[in-house]
Amino acid sequence: MDPRAARTQALLQDAIFALAAEQDLRTITVADVTERATVNRSTFYQHYADVETLLADALDREAARSDADVAAIQDAADPAAVLPVLVRYFEHLAEHAGVYRRALGPAGSPVATTRLRARMRRTAEASIRMHGHAVVRSGMPVEIAAAGIAGSVTGVAIAWLEMDPMPSAEVAVGWMWQLLTGQS
Template identity: 45%
Template sequence: MDPRAAHTQSLLRSAIVTLASDRPITEITVKDIIELAGVNRSSFYQHFESREELLAVALEHLETEMARADEPVIITDVSRPPAELVRFMHHFADNAGLYRGVFGPNGSALVVARVRARILELVRAGILISPEYRRLTDLPVDIEAAGTSGALLGVIEAWLAQDPLPAPETAADWMWSVLTRTRPL
């Protein structure tokens, strides 16, 4: 990719994340984004069709940086959530305002669908590459990944709706309990 285009996209991603951390996407204009990013309107539309697409791409970028999907999940103690899951929850806690806006009543269906698809992709990849993974069911991988990602997102959405926000470690314990059907510590 052209370094100038990459720089412009980075500025736009940073601007939308900053803006969407404070207010719903429905209240953010392209003018707000380009002013904060320091780029012109044509540069915005050269790279993105809408503010929703920009937000979806920005979240995918953040989640890719956080996920490290090419690293296997290492489960050393099934009574506790793996460190990767705790790291995942810290990502959501660090960006709680942003994700509350995404999943909230004024969120964008496009952005939510892309976040859901991304989490499904990460879960599926994790199932396929994890050497510690042992099939406990006869479900097809895609079905198991869909169920797991749906459970994860359900816990994330319910956790983010709480005020004050419980610790990421608590949310990871809740998720692990849902996924393993064990009682949280």
């Protein structure tokens, strides 16, 4: 990618992330983003079709920058390595809870929620294929099992973010793991 384009995208992503920490997503306009990023409106549209796609990209980038990218699960040779990755991801969600509550909550971004669920599904599929899974051995298609896991993980994350006070990331991941495996 052209370094200038990458720099502009980073400015836009930083701007939307900061704005999402401060205000309701429905109130954030392209003008707000471009003013915060110090770029013009046409520059925004050279890189993004809408604010929601920009937000989804910003969330992905922030997770990766925080070493909290769930895609790392796909590379885990040992199934026990899954839990620490999920804890890091949930810690990242907690650190930026205001942004994620707005992005994934009832008035949030369908693009961000769909992208998170899709990323979780791809990760679950890769993990299932690498390590096997009892439901797959029983004949359930990998895609169905992965969709169920992705929906559960996303659902737990969203419900946990809405809690006040919000329990620790370890507690939330423990709940999710118990839900998925039946093990406490």
